[in-house]
Amino acid sequence: MEEFTHTSAPVRAAYSYCEAVTGTQARNFAYGIRLLPADKRQAMSALYAFSRRVDDIGDGLLGEAVKRDRLEGTRELLGRIRDGAVDEDDTDPVAVALADAAHRFPIPLDALDELIDGVLMDVRGETYETWDDLKVYCRCVAGAIGRLSLGVFGTLPGARGGERASEYADTLGLALQLTNILRDVREDASSGRTYLPTDDLAKFGCTDGFQRAIPPSGADFTGLVHFEVRRARGLFAEGYRLLPMLDRRSGACVAAMAGIYRRLLDRIERDPMAVLRGRVSLPGREKAYVAVRGLSGLDARHISRKAVRRRVR
Structure with a gap:
């Protein structure tokens, strides 16, 4: 080392x-x-x-x-x-x-105050009616980490759109946190916590019994998960605009960490009920593969092409 x-x-x-x-x-x-x-x-x-x-x-x-x-x-x-x-x-x-x-x-240490505020929300057992409510929590516990990390990474001199780098880092943090929330549905329910917005649970008939991570009869749990996956993908697409603003190794770090969570999201999308059976995870060899792709810039280029196609459509 x-x-x-x-x-x-x-x-x-x-x-x-x-x-x-x-x-x-x-x-x-x-x-x-x-x-x-x-x-x-x-x-x-x-x-x-x-x-x-x-x-x-x-x-x-x-x-x-x-x-x-x-x-x-x-x-x-x-x-x-x-x-x-x-x-x-x-x-x-x-x-x-x-x-x-x-x-x-130039680490913005005030963001760690926001993290403490977010954990205090957990301590109080807060729940979230809407996505806008949940975003406040996610920005405290994850968006803040994105902004702190950017303080370490820095941005390339003259990077186009660099004035929005902090915003993109924050959004990428939200994407990772929403993926965490989906992955940990069962674990959180066993601790008496429900993070998914009440409005979303109601929309898919998943409100009753969700504290036990057991969707009620007739609930569209798969539809709920797919809905949240689409939201997370939109956040990833926006947050990945940060990558061209970073030097190669910092960009590789971000691409690797985010890439691991995007693959978790892929697994959850393919089998939504898996999150009720246990924690979805990636094997070490797959994480290493994602890290190598990040260092080579392959993931960043792949994501950029997908973003372009999305805008064209």
Whole structure:
């Protein structure tokens, strides 16, 4: 693995810790960021490790009050990082790594505040009446990650449409999150969570019993899934406009991560009922194949051709 030669041993150790967290807990994410140069890869690992800490608080077995307190404690830590009050002697490796990454890259740390806000929505057990309501949540927990990542990637000088790069990164985050929601229908239902908009559930007769991930008799669950897949595909098509604005390796990272989720979406579309039987996933060899396609630029060119055909139609 490439190493920094200009950082101290404590900072290198902090990054190593974050990379270990990423490698063991974020298989899809890790496949993408391994395509990046060392400084960007480690900054992305620091972002993931902090985000994972926030998610783990929200998903834990603690009571609501304790979760709120811990999330606000994490927000205070973020404030210290933002204010430059964390140095290499801090005992929290995630804070050390994120502080160093924020010093090296123009990372919009306020987006991590949005992530905390999104997890607080989970803690409160919020549900969503419409897609517009759900978009607010998705922008907090996923669109924010897209914008944070863009801070690490940067855009090519003079990139056409570069002023919209943050918007495209946000939209790509929404596409990934909606794919996650479809993939995790059963797991979320077992935890008492329903993310799909109430209006959409009602439209396909899936409201009653959905908390148990058992569509009622006569429900058009397949129609519901296909409806949400089409929505996710539209978000992917819009978000992929970001790719030409990135350098080759950053673009490859984005194409790989998004490509994995697009293939998950393909599987879900082919067999909608699979999400009720368990978590849909890709084998490691297929993820590696997607990563290679991303590095070669094949996925980006394929998506661009599809976008052109869509506009022509």
